[in-house]
Amino acid sequence: MKSITVIGFLGTQLDSGRGAGRWSKWRPSVAITQHEDMVVARMELLYTRSHIDLARLIQTDIAAVSPETEVHLVELPIHDPWDFQQVYGALYDWASGYPFDGDSTQYWLNITTGTHVAQICLFLLAESRAMPGVILQASPPKRQMDGAAGNYTLIDLDLSRYDAIATRHARASEDGVAFLKSHIATRNTRFNRLIEEIEQVAGRSQAPMLLVGPTGAGKSFLARRMYELKKARHQVSGAFVEVNCATLRGDSAASTLFGHKKGAFTGAATERAGLLRTADRGVLFLDEIGELGADEQAMLLMAIEEKRFYPMGSDREVSSDFQLIAGTNRDLRLEVSAGRFREDLFARINLWTYNLPGLTQRTEDIEPNIDHLLALHAQQTHRTERFNAEARKRYLQFAQGPAALWSGNFRDLHASVTRLATLSHSGRITEDQVEAEIGRLQWLWQRPDALQPSTDGPAELALEDVLPADAIAAMDLFDRMQLASVIRVCHAASSLSDAGRQLFQASRAQRSVVNDADRLRKYLQKFGLSWDVIVGVR
CATH class of the missing domain: 3.40.50.300 (P-loop containing nucleotide triphosphate hydrolases)
Structure with missing residues (x-):
């Protein structure tokens, strides 16, 4: 059985009364704790500074009738209880820091007391799950002889039709x-x-x-x-x-x-x-x-x-x-x-x-991720490392360029930045270190078959050698087959112009201005490729 925590405002009118006669009056905050069929383990009694004396009196009276109930007084910085933004903001900020534990506790949000603004705010916070609980509505006894506890109703509402505080x-x-x-x-x-x-x-x-x-x-x-x-x-x-x-x-x-x-x-x-x-x-x-x-x-x-x-x-x-x-x-x-x-x-x-796009499809995000990784490294090592201006420019030029394959995506970037930060001198990453790191990355991304000597001429280049898997998967079969054939011709050609002549041999005779190299370059650019990328994989 989960324990019960009631959250609600002090009733400045309904909960009032100081003499002995107050015990013959129905006071909602006290009455909630007097029901024989349930025990309130804790009450979060919300109040404003001007009503501290009444809040303390209610705390004392609850201790007298329900010693099992722990009453926690919560002062909220509300100067105008009819100011919607002020009331909502105070409740929202308090709820954001409250240690709600839905596994062991059920939360009842008391809307019997407080202004209408306060009641609406509790509704909205319940709907948004900022306060994960049900609504509690208490009412006085119909006849005096029924007892001081009165009645209560729990309401679990779907409040999705209400507009939130934008x-x-x-x-x-x-x-x-x-x-x-x-x-x-x-x-x-x-x-x-x-x-x-x-x-x-x-x-x-x-x-x-x-x-x-x-x-x-x-x-x-x-x-x-x-x-x-x-x-x-x-x-x-x-x-x-x-x-x-x-x-x-x-x-x-x-x-x-x-x-x-x-x-x-x-x-x-x-x-x-x-x-x-x-x-x-x-x-x-x-x-x-x-x-x-x-x-x-x-x-x-x-x-x-x-x-x-x-x-x-x-x-x-x-x-x-x-x-x-x-x-x-x-x-x-x-x-x-x-x-x-x-x-x-x-x-x-x-x-x-x-x-999720790979790193080569988010090259503009490489720079902020580098800064983030350097900040993480500083937290872990308690040392701050930064690039020299020239080193940063050179590293970004390579990292955002076509020669950077980033086949391991952010894992490769994380490892690269970690190496640079670890090997830096006096907190500075130099251009020489960047050049050495570029060499490591190029070695890492070199295909194993490219290291084997070939006696039969250059091996055929596949789409997977120049494009990431997710980019290939997004292409139509027609485009994949056509591009694969173009890449094979380029890979075996001696120059961009030579490849263009082979690929446009028939149609070039029908053109008044022949620029096969430019025509091929524009075709490759449609897929984010260049002649240098294809040649670089040889």
């Missing part, structure tokens, strides 16, 4: 977006819009979410930040549980996720709860969900839809109410077509799907 909620939304981005001032328009929508969905929906993107694009990091945002808003109370499905194989896959009964298979010496139950009332992040086997996919579908499933070797269902966030670097539509991923499971997790 500025406060807009600020809360902006804070949520900044939190999801770790307060990094990202500049990529597409990414910023994506995060703004994710913040909205995370705050309003418990449905599964699917994050798609290449390795290192930040899927795991974003999933954890969404969980932390939900927890701060009292939308989840359980744990954040993360598992990479690519590491699950055989019996251990189902056992890890769904648990098992003792003796369910060889080696099952003890019972295991499984990660789905560990994530009860929390968030389960299944990274690389496309790697799950067929049996696990079927069991997961049931667990998502019904919140129930069978542990391995058990004939008794268990339950877990978790929110699923899935991650993948594959195009699950292709996996469904190939029969490797269940169509019904894909439909269930595809309600909210977000494609």
Whole structure:
């Protein structure tokens, strides 16, 4: 049984009275604690400074009739109780710092006392879950002989039809977006819009979410930040549980996720709860969900839809109410077509799907991320490292240019900045260090087959050698096939002009002005490619 905490304003009129006759009067704040069918463990009694004496008297009287109730007096900085913005702001700020614990406590928001403005503000805060509780409405006894406690009603309302306080909620939304981005001032328009929508969905929906993107694009990091945002808003109370499905194989896959009964298979010496139950009332992040086997996919579908499933070797269902966030670097539509991923499971997790762009698609965000990584390094090492002006210019020129493949995306960038900061001298990263780091990155991104001597001429260049996987996946099959053929010709040609002559051999005779090189250059630019990039992979 959860304990009860009542939150409400002191009634400056209804709760008043100082003589012995006050005990024959119905006083809501005292009466709430006098009901024999329930015990109020704690009361947060809100008041303004001018009514401190009355608040203390109510505190004393409640101690006399209900010693089990702890009364905590809360002074709010409200000068005009009819000023909507002032009252709402004071309540919002207090609620933001209050340690709500929905697992062990139920919260009743008393609207019997206080001004109409205060009552409306409590309604709005309950609706937005800033105060996670139900509405309490108390009323006096119909007849004196009925007792001093009177009656009370609990109302769990859906207040979504009420408009929120626009500025406060807009600020809360902006804070949520900044939190999801770790307060990094990202500049990529597409990414910023994506995060703004994710913040909205995370705050309003418990449905599964699917994050798609290449390795290192930040899927795991974003999933954890969404969980932390939900927890701060009292939308989840359980744990954040993360598992990479690519590491699950055989019996251990189902056992890890769904648990098992003792003796369910060889080696099952003890019972295991499984990660789905560990994530009860929390968030389960299944990274690389496309790697799950067929049996696990079927069991997961049931667990998502019904919140129930069978542990391995058990004939008794268990339950877990978790929110699923899935991650993948594959195009699950292709996996469904190939029969490797269940169509019904894909439909269930595809309600909210977000494609996170790789670093090469967000080059304008490289600079603010570098500053963020240097700040993190300073927090961890207690040393501040900065680029010289020339070194910063050179590093950004390379990092944002076509020669920087960033195949590991933000993991590569994090490692690179960490190396530079660690090897810096007297807090300064020099141009020489940047040149050395560029050499390391170029070596890192060099394909292993490029290191092998070839006796049959240059190997054919594939799309994957010059474009990230997510960019290729976004292209039509026609464009992929055409571009792949153009790249093969370019890779084998001696110059841009030579490649242009080969590719436009027939149509060039019909043109009055022939500039094959410019024509080919513009075609490559459509896909973010250049001759230097293709030649650089040789």
